[in-house]
Amino acid sequence: MPRKKLKPKLQLEYLSVLDDKGKLDKDLEPKIDGKTLKRMHRVMLLCRRFDEHLLKWQRQGRVGTFAPVKGQEASQIGSVAALKDEDWVVPSFRETAVALWRGTPLTGLILYNAGYNEGGQIPENQNDLPISIPVASQMCQAVGIAYAMKIRREKKVTMVYFGDGATSEGDFHESLNMAQVFNTPTVFLCQNNHWAISVPREQQTASSTLAQKALAYGMPGIQVDGNDLLAVYAATQEAVERARKGEGPTLIECVTYRLSVHTTADDPSKYRSDDEVETWMERDPIIRMQQYLKDKKLLTEKQIKKIDEEVVEEVNKAWDEAAEQMEDLGDPLDMFDHVYADMPPYLKEQRDALKQSMEVRRG
Amino acid sequence: MPRKKLKPKLQLEYLSVLDDKGKLDKDLEPKIDGKTLKRMHRVMLLCRRFDEHLLKWQRQGRVGTFAPVKGQEASQIGSVAALKDEDWVVPSFRETAVALWRGTPLTGLILYNAGYNEGGQIPENQNDLPISIPVASQMCQAVGIAYAMKIRREKKVTMVYFGDGATSEGDFHESLNMAQVFNTPTVFLCQNNHWAISVPREQQTASSTLAQKALAYGMPGIQVDGNDLLAVYAATQEAVERARKGEGPTLIECVTYRLSVHTTADDPSKYRSDDEVETWMERDPIIRMQQYLKDKKLLTEKQIKKIDEEVVEEVNKAWDEAAEQMEDLGDPLDMFDHVYADMPPYLKEQRDALKQSMEVRRG
Amino acid sequence: MAELTMVEAINMALKQEMEADESVLVLGEDVGVDGGIFRVTDGLLKQFGEDRVMDTPVAESGIVGMATGMAIYGMKPVCEMQFSGFSYFAFHQLEGQTSRMRWRSRGRYTVPLVCRMPYGGGVRALEHHSESRETYFAHTPGLKMVIPSGPRNARALLVSAIRDPDPVIFFEPKLNYRSFREEVPEEAETLPIGESQVVREGRDLTLITYGALTQRSLQAAEQLADEDGVEAEVIDLLSISPLDDRKLSESVQKTGRVVIVHEAHRSFGPGAEIIARINEKSFYYLEAPVERVAGYDVITPFFAREQDYIPDVSRIIEGARRALSA
Amino acid sequence: MAELTMVEAINMALKQEMEADESVLVLGEDVGVDGGIFRVTDGLLKQFGEDRVMDTPVAESGIVGMATGMAIYGMKPVCEMQFSGFSYFAFHQLEGQTSRMRWRSRGRYTVPLVCRMPYGGGVRALEHHSESRETYFAHTPGLKMVIPSGPRNARALLVSAIRDPDPVIFFEPKLNYRSFREEVPEEAETLPIGESQVVREGRDLTLITYGALTQRSLQAAEQLADEDGVEAEVIDLLSISPLDDRKLSESVQKTGRVVIVHEAHRSFGPGAEIIARINEKSFYYLEAPVERVAGYDVITPFFAREQDYIPDVSRIIEGARRALSA
Numbered sequence A, B: 001m002p003r004k005k006l007k008p009k010l011q012l013e014y015l016s017v018l019d020d021k022g023k024l025d026k027d028l029e030p031k032i033d034g035k036t037l038k039r040m041h042r043v044m045l046l047c048r049r050f051d052e053h054l055l056k057w058q059r060q061g062r063v064g065t066f067a068p069v070k071g072q073e074a075s076q077i078g079s080v081a082a083l084k085d086e087d088w089v090v091p092s093f094r095e096t097a098v099a100l101w102r103g104t105p106l107t108g109l110i111l112y113n114a115g116y117n118e119g120g121q122i123p124e125n126q127n128d129l130p131i132s133i134p135v136a137s138q139m140c141q142a143v144g145i146a147y148a149m150k151i152r153r154e155k156k157v158t159m160v161y162f163g164d165g166a167t168s169e170g171d172f173h174e175s176l177n178m179a180q181v182f183n184t185p186t187v188f189l190c191q192n193n194h195w196a197i198s199v200p201r202e203q204q205t206a207s208s209t210l211a212q213k214a215l216a217y218g219m220p221g222i223q224v225d226g227n228d229l230l231a232v233y234a235a236t237q238e239a240v241e242r243a244r245k246g247e248g249p250t251l252i253e254c255v256t257y258r259l260s261v262h263t264t265a266d267d268p269s270k271y272r273s274d275d276e277v278e279t280w281m282e283r284d285p286i287i288r289m290q291q292y293l294k295d296k297k298l299l300t301e302k303q304i305k306k307i308d309e310e311v312v313e314e315v316n317k318a319w320d321e322a323a324e325q326m327e328d329l330g331d332p333l334d335m336f337d338h339v340y341a342d343m344p345p346y347l348k349e350q351r352d353a354l355k356q357s358m359e360v361r362r363g
Numbered sequence C, D: 001m002a003e004l005t006m007v008e009a010i011n012m013a014l015k016q017e018m019e020a021d022e023s024v025l026v027l028g029e030d031v032g033v034d035g036g037i038f039r040v041t042d043g044l045l046k047q048f049g050e051d052r053v054m055d056t057p058v059a060e061s062g063i064v065g066m067a068t069g070m071a072i073y074g075m076k077p078v079c080e081m082q083f084s085g086f087s088y089f090a091f092h093q094l095e096g097q098t099s100r101m102r103w104r105s106r107g108r109y110t111v112p113l114v115c116r117m118p119y120g121g122g123v124r125a126l127e128h129h130s131e132s133r134e135t136y137f138a139h140t141p142g143l144k145m146v147i148p149s150g151p152r153n154a155r156a157l158l159v160s161a162i163r164d165p166d167p168v169i170f171f172e173p174k175l176n177y178r179s180f181r182e183e184v185p186e187e188a189e190t191l192p193i194g195e196s197q198v199v200r201e202g203r204d205l206t207l208i209t210y211g212a213l214t215q216r217s218l219q220a221a222e223q224l225a226d227e228d229g230v231e232a233e234v235i236d237l238l239s240i241s242p243l244d245d246r247k248l249s250e251s252v253q254k255t256g257r258v259v260i261v262h263e264a265h266r267s268f269g270p271g272a273e274i275i276a277r278i279n280e281k282s283f284y285y286l287e288a289p290v291e292r293v294a295g296y297d298v299i300t301p302f303f304a305r306e307q308d309y310i311p312d313v314s315r316i317i318e319g320a321r322r323a324l325s326a
């Protein structure tokens, strides 16, 4: 009795379904119908092309700083696809693929990146919170939403996205602890993309996996190959079902890689080698997915090419639309809207003062 | 490969040396010389009697709210005794036994509790931080101190105290994570006294032990019987030595019990049963320690009684001294001291205004 | 009508709003089984069950963050910070999420939460238990910040705060928790957030105050009337933000002399903004510099010295006499 | 003398202080290998090694808390918050530990740390990247709060802040990080914390400002001279707390008319305290209400609208004309 090893109940697993080359482990293949698989692929590709265009536009000064998804498309689409529309999504700042899957229009995303917060507005009936930039602080909102679902007996689920860096923040800890204590239907979806700006995963925390952090809360944790759409989907699907059944939260670590810059303000050559990036390029989640679809005879190379052309066109069209919308936006007086439900007198006075000063300037 | 259980390297143990009745497991007995053992016992008893007197004085309105130690003496003395004087202690708000061991005079503690912050002043050469009330927020200071020790190559250790409730705060998480990432000589000493005011340990977190939270950081964790002075000492001693050798931090969970009120503002009958308290009364760490000392022929019942009388006398004498000191304290103008190294002009003006107003009032 | 303490009046507001609206719930450290360390939430757990009365872990950011999420989802959470001195653990939540969600989502999501917290000194408490830092919240766009001064307006303001569509920081003057009773009507009363009250009329001087110091300011006004024959108007702000500067203007334009009384630190405190508004709206009516009788710019002292930190009746009178003689 | 940008000048201050004093070290997110996301700490890791230039996890409270511990132990840490908008994650550390340790220990322990953070708008950044909330820190006893306006005074103030025995919050106007160069002498210069500077003399009007808006205020002053024949005195505060109200008094007592210019939200902002001090010390000299030209009380807008949020030259001139004509 006196000196013994403690063996706390661990539910901690690793899952991979498609290998690096897109080769399938049949036993583990999740059931996803062809239509859904094709949509998954299309949104991944759309997101990739959108990223590329945003990058170009940013370099041209047409949009501001933004955070590319490149490389993380499987982690995002594999997870979000396991949700129903009535479930809620709480994103961080890099979830463009998630947003596109859920229905956010490209034009909105463009406007957002061009500095118009109108672009951040989520379409009615789409149950997503807006982009949240302060690292990890969105996580407790997700727990609160899930708690409300639970006490209303609604059988819905809330999924929250965050990065490897976010696991170091106190809010990560408080959120997971409270989610388990109150047994809320929350899925914690960590995209471990190996970097928090310039800080590598190994310097972020000394634990060998991020998934094992779940144990601190008595929560199940699972690590998956985050560039493997099927593994991400399978793990998320299970976690979502557990949550929906009232069995509580799960921490999912998707091991993936940020192939591009942190944001357009970042220069990765300062802190990581091209070799490292190259290695991960070879595990490109989109290529693996395409291989799988081709093997399954769901798409041909030619069809893929066509889809690629279509999404590029979609992106370009969205720019034109967004550019048109921008012409009607940007009235400075709008900054006084939505601070409170009713504008208090002192704000009205400030708004009037700005209005007057604008009129004076216009002459 | 594809779906497998993850087995992260765990160093997680449980330790107990003296059983509930004070009976010894010889194999595990740490080497502590008789003089030290007797001092340990004496400070435990002093602390117990001091607690009782503070409680009485509080009820009489002579001191303010305070947090009794009763029941946790072994967790405090067993751990702090493993430190050298040159090591640093970062306490929370319930570490009276620790303070007494390290050299804080009873008079200081009385003054503190009577509302004079002079009482919080740590004697020169005693390397303890003052009492820290905001739960868990002292923990990162301890990591910072330990880091400074480390980069100065000093082979010292910093020990930080906190409760079970503190493990829920974000600062707990950030501190442990950073301590391990920077491999600092920090010992994290958690007194799990089963309650955070009215919230029981099981509602604080859903993990089965607090020690296992160490795994989230890749840190060794150990749970010990916190009412067993020898187990606490043995575990702490090991952790301190590891830290001193540059092998990094440890999380120690002392499983103990708060036998008294949370603070004197608290009424435990609202939230816990007398039965539960009774059960733990039977595991009183002081009685277990006394049994051990008697078995070891270090003290007799009669000697214990004598020590008891001595410490009570010490406490009463301290009151008289403190009461005398209080007469010279409480000059309101002192509140302007120690805000900054040099008093800025606006503070001088405020001080002068108060001084003048005091003079006017005195007439 | 029952004669209630402020603790009982706040409890009544919570109970009645929870009865009236299923989406109202309460969360915080020790608010359930224990009924709150000041007993403000006493009896709620028993009546409403643990889904709606949540004893949380010690995690302020988590509490405010969860409450924010619930509010986004349509609940009306009332969360408690055990003392305002611990609310800074949640400051990034309040600043970065709670206050911004309406704006960030352009009205799609709103955060009708109330964050209650006892503030201020005078109860012989420990360090961090006596601060008065309403400025932090008042300076944060998207938050409202209110402070009642007695049982009846505490109840009414809390009802308004719970029903308000935006996040409200609700400071409770713990010095007044049990120091006096007032009649509080059974039917729910509200008080408009953003409106102050003249609690004593006068023509010679305006005393502007709120919270625990309203009582003291009224006492000072009586004493000034008795001893100096001066009639001071006393304004109880009730809302720190939005600040009711119209009510202030009316009074100042009548009296021309002003004393602001607050426990908060003097510099960058609420008094500064009040002076700025008076400067902007009533400059030409002012006959003397506005006086600030406030907490000093020191760390709020331990209780042996706190009575000299918190403005008392004689400091208020001294300030008034300065304003009158200038 | 080298012509440096503010980024380079701050880098120089850090480098030289680290060379001169072994106890100075730097920590924060991305301050090491990356050299800081604005390159302020570029080259330091290489020169001083990773013990003294620490890339930390994303954990603001941990960063400030660790820095506080190091400072208690005798180091002089300079920690970076990547943007001031994320410093609220550490607010409870700054408020509850950093600012209080000297006082709590009655001088036994001191906290000579500097907490650097870029603040303010104008660089087309994302939400939370453009705020100007110096009030939070200025209202906190035990902290000092300084804001340079150009490369040379940034360097000198930072040297002073590092050598200061108390914790200093050091806001860096990111708009000025690279917008102009100044000669900065090689030898370490200091600037006394708590002292402001008259950066343009004038007799008709006092413009009080700091940080990024000092440039704009100077431009406005020139334009006023040209167009209105008005000579505005411009004061660059440099320290928000301690506030140099003597320098303010001198100027106000000369000009009688004042405009305060800041990016921070208007209500409960630094301007309010400045007005309060002027009210207290120079009331009888004032010929017109003090004007505030400030950020509005809204959530700092995204960059498409931020140029209308941040006071620009014409808003400053409008304010000046109001003050002059009142």
Ligand SMILES: Cc1ncc(C[n+]2csc(CCOP(=O)(O)OP(=O)(O)O)c2C)c(N)n1
Pocket (backbone or CB within 6 Å): A094, A133, A134, A135, A136, A162, A163, A164, A165, A166, A167, A193, A195, A196, A197, A258, A262, D029, D058, D060, D082, D086, D089
């Ligand atoms: C609280 C907070 N601190 C700092 C930042 C600045 N910042 C933005 S992203 C980032 C790194 C986040 O890393 P990770 O969580 O791994 O997400 P990733 O960027 O890799 O998707 C940092 C430090 C922030 N946004 N919020």
Ligand SMILES: Cc1ncc(C[n+]2csc(CCOP(=O)(O)OP(=O)(O)O)c2C)c(N)n1
Pocket (backbone or CB within 6 Å): B094, B133, B134, B135, B136, B162, B163, B164, B165, B166, B167, B193, B195, B196, B197, B258, B262, C029, C058, C060, C082, C086, C089
């Ligand atoms: C940040 C913060 N939140 C709340 C409190 C109020 N409070 C004081 S002690 C306590 C419970 C602490 O429990 P635990 O950590 O188990 O320590 P114990 O009191 O049992 O020694 C609480 C909530 C505080 N002091 N600090």
Ligand SMILES: [Mg+2]
Pocket (backbone or CB within 6 Å): A163, A164, A165, A191, A192, A193, A194, A195, A196, A197
């Ligand atoms: Mg990352």
Ligand SMILES: [Mg+2]
Pocket (backbone or CB within 6 Å): B163, B164, B165, B191, B192, B193, B194, B195, B196, B197
């Ligand atoms: Mg406890």
